[in-house]
Amino acid sequence: MKEKLELLKLLADETRLDILNLLLKEDSYVEKIACELSLTPATICYHLKKMEAAGIVNCSRSQFYIIYSLNREIFEKPLLELIKKDKVIIDTEEKYKKEVISNFFKYGRLTQIPTQRKKREIVLSEILKQFDFDRMYDEKEVNEIILHYHDDFCTIRREMIAFGMMSRNYEKYKRIK
Amino acid sequence: MKEKLELLKLLADETRLDILNLLLKEDSYVEKIACELSLTPATICYHLKKMEAAGIVNCSRSQFYIIYSLNREIFEKPLLELIKKDKVIIDTEEKYKKEVISNFFKYGRLTQIPTQRKKREIVLSEILKQFDFDRMYDEKEVNEIILHYHDDFCTIRREMIAFGMMSRNYEKYKRIK
DNA sequence: AGAGTGTTTTGATGAATTTCTAATCAGTTA
DNA sequence: TAACTGATTAGAAATTCATCAAAACACTCT
Numbered sequence: 001m002k003e004k005l006e007l008l009k010l011l012a013d014e015t016r017l018d019i020l021n022l023l024l025k026e027d028s029y030v031e032k033i034a035c036e037l038s039l040t041p042a043t044i045c046y047h048l049k050k051m052e053a054a055g056i057v058n059c060s061r062s063q064f065y066i067i068y069s070l071n072r073e074i075f076e077k078p079l080l081e082l083i084k085k086d087k088v089i090i091d092t093e094e095k096y097k098k099e100v101i102s103n104f105f106k107y108g109r110l111t112q113i114p115t116q117r118k119k120r121e122i123v124l125s126e127i128l129k130q131f132d133f134d135r136m137y138d139e140k141e142v143n144e145i146i147l148h149y150h151d152d153f154c155t156i157r158r159e160m161i162a163f164g165m166m167s168r169n170y171e172k173y174k175r176i177k
Numbered sequence: 178m179k180e181k182l183e184l185l186k187l188l189a190d191e192t193r194l195d196i197l198n199l200l201l202k203e204d205s206y207v208e209k210i211a212c213e214l215s216l217t218p219a220t221i222c223y224h225l226k227k228m229e230a231a232g233i234v235n236c237s238r239s240q241f242y243i244i245y246s247l248n249r250e251i252f253e254k255p256l257l258e259l260i261k262k263d264k265v266i267i268d269t270e271e272k273y274k275k276e277v278i279s280n281f282f283k284y285g286r287l288t289q290i291p292t293q294r295k296k297r298e299i300v301l302s303e304i305l306k307q308f309d310f311d312r313m314y315d316e317k318e319v320n321e322i323i324l325h326y327h328d329d330f331c332t333i334r335r336e337m338i339a340f341g342m343m344s345r346n347y348e349k350y351k352r353i354k
Numbered sequence: 355a356g357a358g359t360g361t362t363t364t365g366a367t368g369a370a371t372t373t374c375t376a377a378t379c380a381g382t383t384a
Numbered sequence: 385t386a387a388c389t390g391a392t393t394a395g396a397a398a399t400t401c402a403t404c405a406a407a408a409c410a411c412t413c414t
Contacts, residue, residue, distance in 0.1 A: 004194075005189070005191055005194060008185065008188050008189040008194075009189040011185050011189070011256075011259070011260060012182070012185040012186040012188070012189035013401090013402080014182055015402075015403090017181075017182060017185075017260055017262070018262075020260050021260070021261065021262045024260075024261065029360080029361090030360070030361060030362090031359095031360065031361085039403080039404090040403075040404060040405080041360075041361070041362090042361090042362075042363085042403080042404065042405080042406095043402075043403055043404070045361060045362055045363090046362090046363095046402075046403080047402090049362080061410095061411080063411095063412080064358095064359055064360060064411075064412070065359095065360070065361095066360080066361065074256070075255065075256045075257035075260060076255055076256070076257065077255065077256055078252065078253055078254065078255050078256070079188075079251070079252045079253070079254055079255070079256055079259065080252035080253065082188070082256065083188060083194055083197050083198070083201075083252060084198065084201065085194070085195075085198045102203075190371090190372080192372080192373090206390080206391090207390070207391060207392090208389095208390065208391085216373080216374095217373075217374060217375085218390075218391070218392090219373080219374070219375080219376095219391090219392075219393085220372075220373055220374075222391060222392055222393085223372080223373080223392090223393090224372090226392080226393095238381075240381095240382080241381080241382070241388095241389060241390060242390070242391095243390080243391065325359095
């Protein structure tokens with residue numbers, strides 16, 4: 001993954017693109033490229049070394065010169081492959097939660113309160129994140145926050161208490177899980 | 178051409194790649210993305226606006242939110258297409274010169290002195306570039322510079338004078354064209 | 355070994371860019 | 385219209401990175 005970002009960074013520079021375009025036509029060497037691009041050999045060397053380390057170009061000595069050539073395979077991939085993150089292995093529990101959340105929320109709103117207890121707990125936990133641990137809320141506040149996600153704040157508020165996520169004392173609510 | 182470089186620059190940033198990967202899964206909006214990536218909305222907005230200007234993403238309002246979505250076509254092209262410079266139309270004379278030079282030089286050395294007068298002139302002009310206008314060279318210096326390109330420096334030196342590229346006065350040489 | 359060439363490294367400089375905080379803007383809904 | 389919420393902009397701090405000059409290095413050929 002990290003390499004993909006590195007590759008993109010290397011390609012996102014005008015000078016390096018110029019160099020690659022020269023190498024696209026024919027293999028070449030530091031001084032020649034420097035001359036053609038009106039830059040110093042030190043600069044060209046700097047770029048070529050970077051690209052070599054990333055496997056974009058290869059080099060080999062020939063007489064006085066060190067001839068650089070393109071590693072053309074790299075450029076055949078479609079762009080999508082370069083931006084797509086490799087899947088990370090998440091443990092299945094975590095994955096299931098994400099799945100449920102993604103199914104029941106749309107544009108940040110809860111589309112429906114799940115009937116299955118397990119799923120309901122996941123969805124409620126998600127809303128619960130909006131509450132801080134170390135303060136008290138009065139009912140009006142609780143309702144307003146929940147309203148952000150769903151119109152039926154009564155059911156959700158009640159269920160949160162049923163699941164032991166919230167406690168209620170003297171009309172005041174507090175997050176406890 | 179400029180746009181290709183811009184596109185690559187935009188893709189070469191970790192945060193933007195993260196954003197794109199989220200959008201790859203589903204359309205989203207500033208606050209949600211900010212939350213998922215643990216960055217401020219200002220930062221996400223900054224990136225999305227940049228990408229929108231480049232046509233990578235589109236946006237439209239929906240209720241409270243401004244929903245951003247991917248412009249997926251962009252990512253289907255192979256990478257090569259992004260790095261390759263569009264051909265510039267060079268006038269044919271210029272093109273012919275490049276052709277001749279590329280034919281007669283190999284690794285910066287002149288492989289053979291062209292017999293055709295026209296081609297010889299082009300090749301000599303190329304070597305001539307190594308001489309400054311505003312200074313005198315003694316013969317030894319001239320020979321050394323030419324030797325860089327070809328062993329028969331005598332012929333080349335003589336021809337340069339014949340073509341009116343160099344002048345000789347009292348054993349001193351000077352570039353005049 | 356030593357002269358001559360092309361290549362690479364080092365250190366400094368300056369430009370570009372990401373990120374944040376704070377303030378402002380722009381829709382939505384009561 | 386007023387109050388709310390999310391989006392955007394402005395300004396500042398910090399980082400990254402390309403470039404060059406000069407010195408050091410590596411190879412070739414006498």
